[in-house]
Structures are given as structure tokens and as C-alpha cells.
Amino acid sequence: MPEDTRTRIQDIALRLFTEQGYEATSLREIAEELGVTKAALYYHFRTKDDIVTSLVDMRMQEIEKLLAWFRSQPRTPETRRELVVRYARMLRERRYLQITRFLERNQTALRANPEFIRIREALLEITTELSEPDDPPAVKLSRSMSLFALHAGKWVMHSETVPEEEMNEAALEVALRLVEP
Amino acid sequence: MPEDTRTRIQDIALRLFTEQGYEATSLREIAEELGVTKAALYYHFRTKDDIVTSLVDMRMQEIEKLLAWFRSQPRTPETRRELVVRYARMLRERRYLQITRFLERNQTALRANPEFIRIREALLEITTELSEPDDPPAVKLSRSMSLFALHAGKWVMHSETVPEEEMNEAALEVALRLVEP
DNA sequence: GTCTATATCAGGATAGAC
DNA sequence: GTCTATCCTGATATAGAC
Structure with a gap:
């Protein structure tokens, strides 16, 4: 199931935000699970808030x-x-x-x-x-x-x-x- | 109603934790409402977690x-x-x-x-x-x-x-x- | 699209004077 | 009991190379 990166970010973020809470989840964690660096996230979403809003x-x-x-x-x-x-x-x-x-x-x-x-x-x-x-x-x-x-x-x-x-x-x-x- | 400081900290913390969430509330905010500095809180509670546990x-x-x-x-x-x-x-x-x-x-x-x-x-x-x-x-x-x-x-x-x-x-x-x- | 490097900031926590 | 001063850490976010 080849998903585009944007969707994978949403999947991972949704899971971590739910398990640990929104504030307790850092972009670093999301990036690590995705296998990229924090900075890469900023190509797909302008802010952390943008990720949550998309959800x-x-x-x-x-x-x-x-x-x-x-x-x-x-x-x-x-x-x-x-x-x-x-x-x-x-x-x-x-x-x-x-x-x-x-x-x-x-x-x-x-x-x-x-x-x-x-x-x-x-x-x-x-x-x-x-x-x-x-x-x-x-x-x-x-x-x-x-x-x-x-x-x-x-x-x-x-x-x-x-x-x-x-x-x-x-x-x-x-x-x-x-x-x- | 003369309350001791420890109880006032609990009151303020409980209100802020409820309104804004535990993680979103900093010790600085609690201290400001109390009219003291962050450091003063540490005389009454060893950690932020101790405050919440007391509640x-x-x-x-x-x-x-x-x-x-x-x-x-x-x-x-x-x-x-x-x-x-x-x-x-x-x-x-x-x-x-x-x-x-x-x-x-x-x-x-x-x-x-x-x-x-x-x-x-x-x-x-x-x-x-x-x-x-x-x-x-x-x-x-x-x-x-x-x-x-x-x-x-x-x-x-x-x-x-x-x-x-x-x-x-x-x-x-x-x-x-x-x-x- | 992703990287490295860095700026900037705020958090919790401690030491020691008063 | 409260203060000032400071430390350390980890967060979001940006700049610019690849």
C-alpha cells in the first residue's frame, strides 16, 4: 500500500496524538516514525497546528x-x-x-x-x-x-x-x- | 478566608489545569496568579507532578x-x-x-x-x-x-x-x- | 522532498542569598 | 517562604545546500 508522505504523516500523527496526547507528541517523534527528519515535515505542513487541523x-x-x-x-x-x-x-x-x-x-x-x-x-x-x-x-x-x-x-x-x-x-x-x- | 499558600497553589493549579489542560499550564502561570516566582512553588511542592498528585x-x-x-x-x-x-x-x-x-x-x-x-x-x-x-x-x-x-x-x-x-x-x-x- | 545546521524560545528544576 | 540567577533540555521553526 504505497501512500504518499502527506497521508502517512497524518496516520502517524493521529495515532500518536491519540495515544500520548497532542501536546505530549513532538514533531521529532512523528519524523522518527516516518523515517525522516523534523525539517522534512515542514515541507508538507506549515506548522504542527496545520497537521491537527487537517485531521x-x-x-x-x-x-x-x-x-x-x-x-x-x-x-x-x-x-x-x-x-x-x-x-x-x-x-x-x-x-x-x-x-x-x-x-x-x-x-x-x-x-x-x-x-x-x-x-x-x-x-x-x-x-x-x-x-x-x-x-x-x-x-x-x-x-x-x-x-x-x-x-x-x-x-x-x-x-x-x-x-x-x-x-x-x-x-x-x-x-x-x-x-x- | 486566610488560606495557606499550599492550598492556594492547589486551587489555582486545579483551575488552570482544568481550563487549559495540564501540559499547557506552566509553573510560571501558576506562580504569576499566586503573585510569587516559580522558585517559590518548589518550596511547597517538589515537582509539577507532585501538585497534580496532591489533587x-x-x-x-x-x-x-x-x-x-x-x-x-x-x-x-x-x-x-x-x-x-x-x-x-x-x-x-x-x-x-x-x-x-x-x-x-x-x-x-x-x-x-x-x-x-x-x-x-x-x-x-x-x-x-x-x-x-x-x-x-x-x-x-x-x-x-x-x-x-x-x-x-x-x-x-x-x-x-x-x-x-x-x-x-x-x-x-x-x-x-x-x-x- | 529531504537533509544539516541553527535560531529562538519556554519549560521544569536547582543553588544559594535574604 | 520567597527571591534572583542560572542551568539544562527539548520544543517549534527557518535557512539554505543537495
């Missing part, structure tokens, strides 16, 4: 597409369920799941990144719009947790020996139950 | 007490509900809540900290023991999310104008529902 971008596209669709629909129970299903489908793509995990683990480090802020706002709007303003607090809270249930299904249960497909179904079941009341 | 310690005590109690009880639905209630009560203490938020936001930075690892393991044991090995995956997942619902009640809904007490009750309601099935 965040990949997810932003998808999230904003989902938000646009959601906005265009009537606010019905059926729309809410369909949103959960679509989000679960997104999480099945490996690339997307990796970036989601990376974002969850580096929220403070990324708090000033404009693309990251856009993602947060899009997700906030989605979870907010899952409820009506006058729904009781318990319903609001429950619904706002429903997308998180899909994440949890992917990494809360790491010590379990449940097959992935079965776990996906369980997570979807919990998520749909949370969005239902 | 983590405060929570570990409580968590391990809860775990010890939980282990001593029979595994019944009533015990599970009582666990959730006790955890919710802990979260009402401001100090404890602040540290919980700090820990959630700095998981990667703290991944090598021994006290942090103990907390993670204690929480993992608690959430695991909330289910029986042969419970269906959806039940396991649901139960493992129940303590998180209490956290979520504290910071997912920040943009809402729901009174705190009402929010606490809603979070407890959702948590109990998740632990029930």
Missing part, C-alpha cells in the same frame, strides 16, 4: 453534512431515531472513529482550534435540537446522552470479549432508548 | 471508600441503586466535582500517573461489577453509562437555565433508569 477537517465535513440534513427535517420522533442511526453509521468508518477518539481525548489542547470549535458547536446544536425547550430536564439530559452511548459502545467496554457487530447493535439499542422518552 | 489524591480516598463499600454488599438491584445515589451525593461536594472535571479533561496527560491509574481501575471495577458476566451487552453498556449520566448532568447542559437542584434530580433519575434494566 479535524475530515470529521467536520461529515458532521456538518449531518447537521444540515437534520435541520432540513421536521422535528419528529422518527427524525430523531434516524439521526441516531445515521450517526451510528458514521462511527462504523474506521477513519472517522479514530478521529472521534482523538478529539475526545484532546479537548483541552484543541480548545482554541477554530475547526474544532465548529465541530463542538455543530454537535451541541444537534444534541440541543433533539429536545424541545419545554421538555423536562431528565428528557433533555437523556437525549443529549444518546450520541455518547454510541461512542461508549466503542471504547467503554474494551475489556469485554463481545464481538464487534454485537456491540454495535447493543450501543444502537441503548442510544435509541435514550432518545425515545 | 488526584483527594478524589482517590473517596472513590476507594465507595469501592470498598460496594464490594462488601450483596449484588442486588437495591445495592446498585444505592451505589448510584451515593456517587451522586459525592458529586454534590464542590471540591470533588472540580477534581472530577479536571480528571475527565486530562486523561491522556495523566495516563502514567499511578494515583490516576488507581482511580481508573476502581471506577472500572465499579462499572464492571454493576453487571453480571452473562448480562446481555446492551445491559452492560447501559449500566456502565449510569455514573456518567451524573457527570453529564453537571456539564453537558451548561447552556441551560435549569436550576441546579432540579438538574441534580434529573441526572439521578436518568442514572437510575440506566442502572435498572
Whole structure:
């Protein structure tokens, strides 16, 4: 699988940023794994921040597409369920799941990144719009947790020996139950 | 309120570590807010890591007490509900809540900290023991999310104008529902 | 596209005076 | 308990040769 260097940098960076954290990962480490020197990275990305932004971008596209669709629909129970299903489908793509995990683990480090802020706002709007303003607090809270249930299904249960497909179904079941009341 | 310097350092550090992240916060910043120089900090704490460990310690005590109690009880639905209630009560203490938020936001930075690892393991044991090995995956997942619902009640809904007490009750309601099935 | 070399800076940490 | 002064290290980033 001959990848171009730019993509390989993104792969390595994503993995190290996720495992060790964004700030704890130096360009030297990335360069070493890639088998080049630090300076070589600067040919492909102008700054360290550019690397991370290129990663965040990949997810932003998808999230904003989902938000646009959601906005265009009537606010019905059926729309809410369909949103959960679509989000679960997104999480099945490996690339997307990796970036989601990376974002969850580096929220403070990324708090000033404009693309990251856009993602947060899009997700906030989605979870907010899952409820009506006058729904009781318990319903609001429950619904706002429903997308998180899909994440949890992917990494809360790491010590379990449940097959992935079965776990996906369980997570979807919990998520749909949370969005239902 | 005349606090000793050691406690003030902990206060400031906890706030900055939470807002900006552990690695992104320098001893210089902490010292500046305190109105002293970096060197002065070293009279009170031997290293930066010692500061963070002193914070983590405060929570570990409580968590391990809860775990010890939980282990001593029979595994019944009533015990599970009582666990959730006790955890919710802990979260009402401001100090404890602040540290919980700090820990959630700095998981990667703290991944090598021994006290942090103990907390993670204690929480993992608690959430695991909330289910029986042969419970269906959806039940396991649901139960493992129940303590998180209490956290979520504290910071997912920040943009809402729901009174705190009402929010606490809603979070407890959702948590109990998740632990029930 | 990648290299070597270097500039520049900020971090954590220590020594020793007061 | 706090200060000044300083050390050492490792970070991002740039210049210019190959």
C-alpha cells in the first residue's frame, strides 16, 4: 500500500496524538516514525497546528453534512431515531472513529482550534435540537446522552470479549432508548 | 478566608489545569496568579507532578471508600441503586466535582500517573461489577453509562437555565433508569 | 522532498542569598 | 517562604545546500 508522505504523516500523527496526547507528541517523534527528519515535515505542513487541523477537517465535513440534513427535517420522533442511526453509521468508518477518539481525548489542547470549535458547536446544536425547550430536564439530559452511548459502545467496554457487530447493535439499542422518552 | 499558600497553589493549579489542560499550564502561570516566582512553588511542592498528585489524591480516598463499600454488599438491584445515589451525593461536594472535571479533561496527560491509574481501575471495577458476566451487552453498556449520566448532568447542559437542584434530580433519575434494566 | 545546521524560545528544576 | 540567577533540555521553526 504505497501512500504518499502527506497521508502517512497524518496516520502517524493521529495515532500518536491519540495515544500520548497532542501536546505530549513532538514533531521529532512523528519524523522518527516516518523515517525522516523534523525539517522534512515542514515541507508538507506549515506548522504542527496545520497537521491537527487537517485531521479535524475530515470529521467536520461529515458532521456538518449531518447537521444540515437534520435541520432540513421536521422535528419528529422518527427524525430523531434516524439521526441516531445515521450517526451510528458514521462511527462504523474506521477513519472517522479514530478521529472521534482523538478529539475526545484532546479537548483541552484543541480548545482554541477554530475547526474544532465548529465541530463542538455543530454537535451541541444537534444534541440541543433533539429536545424541545419545554421538555423536562431528565428528557433533555437523556437525549443529549444518546450520541455518547454510541461512542461508549466503542471504547467503554474494551475489556469485554463481545464481538464487534454485537456491540454495535447493543450501543444502537441503548442510544435509541435514550432518545425515545 | 486566610488560606495557606499550599492550598492556594492547589486551587489555582486545579483551575488552570482544568481550563487549559495540564501540559499547557506552566509553573510560571501558576506562580504569576499566586503573585510569587516559580522558585517559590518548589518550596511547597517538589515537582509539577507532585501538585497534580496532591489533587488526584483527594478524589482517590473517596472513590476507594465507595469501592470498598460496594464490594462488601450483596449484588442486588437495591445495592446498585444505592451505589448510584451515593456517587451522586459525592458529586454534590464542590471540591470533588472540580477534581472530577479536571480528571475527565486530562486523561491522556495523566495516563502514567499511578494515583490516576488507581482511580481508573476502581471506577472500572465499579462499572464492571454493576453487571453480571452473562448480562446481555446492551445491559452492560447501559449500566456502565449510569455514573456518567451524573457527570453529564453537571456539564453537558451548561447552556441551560435549569436550576441546579432540579438538574441534580434529573441526572439521578436518568442514572437510575440506566442502572435498572 | 529531504537533509544539516541553527535560531529562538519556554519549560521544569536547582543553588544559594535574604 | 520567597527571591534572583542560572542551568539544562527539548520544543517549534527557518535557512539554505543537495
